[in-house]
Amino acid sequence: MIYEKEKRYIIPFADVPDERAEMPEISVDERRENFTEVETGFPEEMAIKEAKRCLACRRCLGCALCWAECEPEAINFEIPDEELDLEFDEVVITRGQDNAFHPFNSDLGYGNYPDVITDLQFERMLSPTGPTKGMVLSPRDGELPARLAIVQGHPEDEEDHLFSSVVLGVNESIIALNGTKDLEVTLVSPLCQSFQEKLLPAAEKITGLGILAGSPDSIERKQDEEALTLNYSENGEQKQASFDLIVILTKPKISSELVSLSKKLEQDII
Amino acid sequence: MENKHVLIVGGGPEGVRTALEKAEQGMQVTILEKFPTLGAERIPTDRLIKPDEAFVNPDLDKVRSHENIRILTFSDLKNVTRENESVRAKILKKSLLVDNSKCTDCKACIKVCPVNMLDDFDEGMGFRTAVDYCNPQTGEYNIYKEDMPVCQDACPVNLDIRAYVGLIADGRHLDSLAKIRERLPLAGSVGRICPHPCETACNRQYLDEPISICFLKRYAADVELQQEIEPVYATPEQKFSEKIAIIGAGPAGLTCAHDLARLGYEHVKIFEALPVPGGYFWVGIPEYRLPKKLLQREVDLICNMGVEIQYNARVGQDITFDELKNDYDAVFIGAGCHTGLKLRIPGEDDYEGIVDCVTFLRQQALGGLPEAKGKLIVIGGGNAAIDSARVGWRMGFDEVYILYRRTKKEMPANSWEIDAAEHEGVTMQYLAAPLEILGENGKVTGMKCIKMELGEPDASGRRRPVPMEGSEYVIDAQTIVPAISQSADLSFLPKEHGLELSRWQTFEIDEETGMTNVPGVFAGGDVVTGPGIAIDAIAGGKQAAAGIHEYLRNK
Numbered sequence: 001m002i003y004e005k006e007k008r009y010i011i012p013f014a015d016v017p018d019e020r021a022e023m024p025e026i027s028v029d030e031r032r033e034n035f036t037e038v039e040t041g042f043p044e045e046m047a048i049k050e051a052k053r054c055l056a057c058r059r060c061l062g063c064a065l066c067w068a069e070c071e072p073e074a075i076n077f078e079i080p081d082e083e084l085d086l087e088f089d090e091v092v093i094t095r096g097q098d099n100a101f102h103p104f105n106s107d108l109g110y111g112n113y114p115d116v117i118t119d120l121q122f123e124r125m126l127s128p129t130g131p132t133k134g135m136v137l138s139p140r141d142g143e144l145p146a147r148l149a150i151v152q153g154h155p156e157d158e159e160d161h162l163f164s165s166v167v168l169g170v171n172e173s174i175i176a177l178n179g180t181k182d183l184e185v186t187l188v189s190p191l192c193q194s195f196q197e198k199l200l201p202a203a204e205k206i207t208g209l210g211i212l213a214g215s216p217d218s219i220e221r222k223q224d225e226e227a228l229t230l231n232y233s234e235n236g237e238q239k240q241a242s243f244d245l246i247v248i249l250t251k252p253k254i255s256s257e258l259v260s261l262s263k264k265l266e267q268d269i270i
Numbered sequence: 271m272e273n274k275h276v277l278i279v280g281g282g283p284e285g286v287r288t289a290l291e292k293a294e295q296g297m298q299v300t301i302l303e304k305f306p307t308l309g310a311e312r313i314p315t316d317r318l319i320k321p322d323e324a325f326v327n328p329d330l331d332k333v334r335s336h337e338n339i340r341i342l343t344f345s346d347l348k349n350v351t352r353e354n355e356s357v358r359a360k361i362l363k364k365s366l367l368v369d370n371s372k373c374t375d376c377k378a379c380i381k382v383c384p385v386n387m388l389d390d391f392d393e394g395m396g397f398r399t400a401v402d403y404c405n406p407q408t409g410e411y412n413i414y415k416e417d418m419p420v421c422q423d424a425c426p427v428n429l430d431i432r433a434y435v436g437l438i439a440d441g442r443h444l445d446s447l448a449k450i451r452e453r454l455p456l457a458g459s460v461g462r463i464c465p466h467p468c469e470t471a472c473n474r475q476y477l478d479e480p481i482s483i484c485f486l487k488r489y490a491a492d493v494e495l496q497q498e499i500e501p502v503y504a505t506p507e508q509k510f511s512e513k514i515a516i517i518g519a520g521p522a523g524l525t526c527a528h529d530l531a532r533l534g535y536e537h538v539k540i541f542e543a544l545p546v547p548g549g550y551f552w553v554g555i556p557e558y559r560l561p562k563k564l565l566q567r568e569v570d571l572i573c574n575m576g577v578e579i580q581y582n583a584r585v586g587q588d589i590t591f592d593e594l595k596n597d598y599d600a601v602f603i604g605a606g607c608h609t610g611l612k613l614r615i616p617g618e619d620d621y622e623g624i625v626d627c628v629t630f631l632r633q634q635a636l637g638g639l640p641e642a643k644g645k646l647i648v649i650g651g652g653n654a655a656i657d658s659a660r661v662g663w664r665m666g667f668d669e670v671y672i673l674y675r676r677t678k679k680e681m682p683a684n685s686w687e688i689d690a691a692e693h694e695g696v697t698m699q700y701l702a703a704p705l706e707i708l709g710e711n712g713k714v715t716g717m718k719c720i721k722m723e724l725g726e727p728d729a730s731g732r733r734r735p736v737p738m739e740g741s742e743y744v745i746d747a748q749t750i751v752p753a754i755s756q757s758a759d760l761s762f763l764p765k766e767h768g769l770e771l772s773r774w775q776t777f778e779i780d781e782e783t784g785m786t787n788v789p790g791v792f793a794g795g796d797v798v799t800g801p802g803i804a805i806d807a808i809a810g811g812k813q814a815a816a817g818i819h820e821y822l823r824n825k
Contacts (some may be wrong), residue, residue, distance in 0.1 A: 020479040028694050033666050035557035038690070039462070039485075044443075047489040051438035054481045057473055059385065060367075060400035060415035061432075066379030074372035074411070075379060075401070082363040084342070086300065087356050088277040092288050096280025097305040099393060121393040123313055127325060129406050131389065131396035139395065164315040171313045171324075178321035202318055261279065264350060265357065270284060 021050040093262050093269045101250035104153030107218035108248055115140040115228060115245050116219055119150070119168055122247045126175045136180045138245045145244035146182060148173075149230055152189030153248040155215035162192040165249040170203045170211075172247065177208045186210045186241065188232050189249060214239070219246055277302060277359055281343060282309035286328035293338035301333070302361060306344045306412040307391070307404040308333065344412060366412040368401070373411050375403075387414070421483060424471035426809035427453050431468055431483055438486055444499070447490040454808065455503065455528040456521065456568050458495070459551055461488030462560050464805050465653075465684050495564070503575045506534045512599040512822050513537040517585050517762070520549020521804045522604035522795025522811035524572055529815030531575035538577045541594070543584035546636070549606050550796075551804070553632040554654070556661045562635075586762030599825075600790045600818045603777065604811060607756040607796040608632075613649065617707030623714030624707060627658045627753030634661050642666045644748030647717060649673045649704055651681040655753035656688060659696045667749070670696045675703040675722050675735040701735065705742065707750060716746035756801040776800055783817030784810065792817055 024040045031038060042050065067075045099120050109116045115138045117125075124130040125137070138145050150169040154161060166189050173185040191200065191213045203211060214234030221228050227242040254269060262269050274297045278285045281303025293299045301308065311325035333339055342363050349360040383399035391404040403409040417423070421431040430449055437446035450457045464484045472480030494501060514530055516523045519542040527538045546552045547569040551560060573579060585591055585605075594601050610626025612618060625633075627650070633639040642665035648658045651674040663670045672691070674681060677700045681688055692698060706718040721741035724733035758775055770778040770787045777786055777793035784792045794810025796802055 018478055021482055021485075023482070023485055031558065031664065031694060033664060035664055037561050038558050041492050042485060042489045044493075047438055047443075047486060048441060050482050051435045051486055053474060054432065054435045054439065055474055056385075056432050056436060057416075057419040057421075059387065059419065060413045061385060062415065063384060065382040065384065066401045066413070069378040069382045071376070071378070072372045072374050074369045074374075075367065075413070076369055077367055077413075079365040079367055079369065081365050084359075084361040084363060086275075086277070086359050086361065087353075088275045088300070088359060089356055090274060090276045091350070091357050091359075092276060092278045092285070092292075094278060094280035094282060094285035094288065096282045096285060096303055097307075097309050098280075117395070118393070121395050124392045124395050126313070127311060129311070131392045167318065168313060168315045171315070171319045174319060174321055175313070175324045178324075199318055258279070261347065261350065265352065270288070 018053070020053065021046045091265055091267065093258060093265070093267055095252070095254065095258070095269060098255055098258075100253045100255060102154065102253045104248060104250065105216075105218075108151070108153065108216060108246075109219040109221075109228070110248055113140070113219065113221060113228060114138075115145075117245070117247055118153075119165070119172065119247055119249050122150075122172055122176075123168075126172060126179075134179060136176050136183065136245070143244070144180060144183075146184065147227070147243045148176060148183060148185045148245050148247070149241070149243040150185065150187045150189075150247045150249065151216040151230065151232070154251045155190050157251060159192045159194065161251050162190060163195050165189070165251070166191060166195050167199065169247075169249050170199070170206070170209070173209045174206060177206070184208055184210070186212060186243070188212045188214050188216050188230070188234075190215055273298060276300070277357070279347060281305065281307075281341070283312045283326060283328050285309065286330065286333055289339055290329065290333055290336070293336050296338065298338055298340075299336075300340045300342060302342045302345050302347060302359075304344070304346060305391075305404070306366060306414075307409040308341065308343060343410070366410060367415060368411040368413060370410045375411075379411070420471045420473055421468040421481075424467045426467070426806045427812055429453050429468070429487075434490065435481060435483065435486055438490060443490050443493040446486075447494055450487055450490060451503070453812070455525060455572055456551075456808070457487055458491030459548075459560055459565050459568055460521075460805060460808070461485065461491055462564075463551075463555055465803050467803075467805070495567075501571065503528065503532065503571050505531055505575050509534045509536045510822070511536065513539070513597070514600045514602065514818060515594040515598040516540040516602045516604060517594070518542065518549055518604040518606055518795075519547040519569070519579050520604055520606045520795060520807065521551060522606070522807040522814075523549070523602065524569060525808045525811035526602050526604060526792075526794065526815045526818075527577040528572045528575065529812055530818060531572070531577050533815070533819050535819075536576055539598075540577065540579040541583040541585055541589065542579055542581050544636070545581050547579055547581075549604075550608070553608075553635045554628065554657070556631065556657050556664075557635070558660070558664065559657075584762070586764075591763055591767065595788075595791065599822060600792065602811075602814050602818065603786075603791065603793040603797055604795045604807070604814075605758065605760075605762065605797050606807075607758045607801040609757050609759045610752065611755045611757060613704055613707075613752045613754065615704055615706055617709060620712075621707060621709035621714045622712055623709070623748055624750045624752070627654045627751050628756055630658050630751045631661060634665065639665065642749075643668070645669045645671065645746060646749045646751065647671045647673055647745065647747040648751045648753055650753035650755075651676065651683055652753060652755070653683045653687055654756070655751075656683045656691050656696075658751045658753050660691050660694060662749070662751070663691075663694055663696055671699055671745070671747075672696055673699045673702050673704065673719065675701065676724065676732060677701060680724075680732045703735065703737065708744065714747060714750055716744055717750060718742060718744050756796075758797045758800075760797075774800055780817070783820060784814035785817050785821065790821065792821075 128134045214232045216232045218231045278289045278301045289299045311327040345363040379401045385400035386397045388394040389396045389398040401413045403411045434446040434449040466484040468483045469480040519540045610628040646662040646667040701722045708716045721738045722735035725736040728734040792814040794814040795807035
């Protein structure tokens with residue numbers, strides 16, 4: 001095995017330049033009636049900058065630094081994969097740890113604003129084993145948010161999705177409110193009938209939580225503003241409100257692999 | 271019931287709960303999870319909670335220590351088949367690369383790991399290192415290592431892209447070039463013309479745009495040129511005396527020759543029908559994309575290893591295929607696809623001024639094309655069509671048209687090539703097809719065309735163009751270049767060659783070794799795949815070189 005510090009091809013994340021380098025070319029006028037090479041090649045500075053855009057895909061590079069540091073010699077790059085051939089009397093198919101979700105309205109700014117996150121990410125944030133050890137912090141600036149919105153990513157969806165996602169939203173609010181000082185939470189989602197009948201009265205009693213039966217249209221950060229602006233509609237009326245952190249309720253997506261397994265074995269996914 | 275074996279697919283909270291339930295009933299339970307750790311706590315979605323019972327925490331400790339439960343994390347279900355009453359499952363349990371029974375949880379590995387990646391366990395909310403334990407309470411240490419990154423996997427020759435790009439980032443340009451040359455002798459040429467499947471795969475595209483991998487390869491090669499360094503492609507001390515004949519000095523043949531010379535073969539000879547090397551690199555790709563001088567230099571580097579190229583040696587004419595088979599220990603066929611297909615419309619063979627794209631580009635590259643006057647019409651939508659049009663524009667045709675029967679969206683040519691052609695002033699006529707070539711006094715004067723519209727998708731997934739009745743029209747032209755596709759010219763083979771061919775007149779080869787059904791005869795590149803991209807042909811040459819080595823050493 002090689003122990004070589006030079007093989008560290010990774011670069012600091014903050015330094016990653018964003019724009020792809022464009023190949024310099026000679027002008028169209030210079031190309032007529034000759035066969036001069038059109039693309040002139042990257043100058044050094046441009047090449048280095050472009051190379052630094054590579055994320056190196058942030059997987060183990062086999063540099064073996066960890067192996068060299070591991071005193072009990074637990075790290076071992078030679079441990080092989082195992083191929084197993086097993087027989088079972090019964091198979092139960094469950095969703096496992098794959099938390100993929102269906103894409104939702106791209107106007108909600110997820111991916112553009114670091115302070116717009118999914119319910120799954122928020123769940124990890126609220127967990128004592130999560131990245132903030134259960135504290136609610138905005139990923140944008142690491143500050144405690146004062147105004148949190150939880151909004152429905154799939155407002156048009158059927159009853160059971162709305163029920164379970166709204167319940168998750170309320171439950172996440174309960175945990176967040178319990179652990180965060182001076183927090184106000186607003187939940188924006190169409191409410192299905194079963195939720196209104198069974199749980200709405202109890203949810204409305206939660207201090208600090210406001211429930212709006214509406215649907216979110218878009219999220220933007222206006223110029224020179226710290227907070228995000230949520231545009232939503234409630235009873236056919238267009239409204240706006242500002243928030244420090246917005247959580248989007250997602251709809252779970254089952255992988256095609258599991259779907260085909262379920263078809264093959266003619267068994268439902270539980 | 272007692273000894274029933276149950277497989278639980280998915281180690282999330284639901285899977286863990288079911289596993290415990292079944293194990294308590296005395297069943298033998300196996301949990302299979304793709305992730306390196308079993309599911310952590312989740313927030314209920316069926317009832318409102320009290321703050322103090324926030325997360326439903328599956329009893330992971332109990333699961334881990336239960337005598338009836340076997341845990342297979344980091345595992346893939348490769349195949350399942352139902353056999354009578356039971357289910358047979360083939361499972362790949364990937365190595366954690368850490369022996370957790372020895373691990374003391376000192377975290378020294380995490381402190382030194384240079385790789386910071388988004389934490390998949392925390393839904394990308396933070397960073398983790400490549401060596402990690404996922405769930406801080408119950409997780410096992412594991413190393414997130416793939417066989418190769420997506421770019422390298424997408425590259426037909428599996429170039430170590432992450433390494434050579436990283437070396438450029440570190441300013442180590444010549445080391446980067448050396449890294450590329452470990453697998454690719456024609457770095458500067460390929461770095462100019464490759465349609466880069468690696469960039470199509472690049473993960474960075476999900477963030478903004480892929481890394482400009484191909485041009486970085488070109489950059490590394492250009493640095494050496496600028497610094498006027500004359501590199502030597504090394505050959506090993508241990509030599510092999512077998513003689514190998516290679517048909518065609520194109521990308522496949524040159525790479526095959528290079529790889530064989532690097533393995534120690536001293537007698538590698540390439541038979542090339544043309545007076546120049548490079549195959550399609552020389553006579554197909556125009557000078558403005560790939561300068562001949564640069565190509566010649568890269569060919570010279572291969573020749574300096576001891577590889578001989580005999581020019582103007584057309585197999586089947588100047589030397590027979592059987593002679594090669596008898597006089598050499600192995601033969602590699604890398605003859606390419608150098609025959610342009612015909613339009614099969616009336617008038618095609620009647621007039622002067624109609625020339626297929628392969629011939630057109632070759633004549634231009636070798637000199638000897640008739641005058642470029644009037645209007646040029648190129649028919650087709652592939653890269654050869656674009657090259658022909660851009661060449662024609664440079665030669666001085668007054669007007670250059672590309673006629674294509676579908677729309678820009680369906681054009682198989684690389685989008686940046688189409689854009690460049692339009693930018694230079696080539697006029698695109700989409701949704702049009704030729705019906706008849708028109709001429710006078712033995713010379714082309716124009717073409718009768720028909721307008722098309724797009725119908726239902728065909729086998730290729732593209733919408734099939736359908737002629738619009740009554741929409742015929744005539745355009746005048748002095749030169750017409752059909753660029754619809756190319757095929758292999760196999761006339762160099764004797765009648766009784768015994769080689770297996772596909773219905774497309776390409777060679778059938780062994781997928782592992784590149785050998786044809788005739789022992790000692792190998793093939794690769796376009797003569798196997800049909801007209802394709804250079805890097806695939808190069809991969810074919812590499813495969814055959816390895817196959818020839820194996821064949822000769824075990825003979």
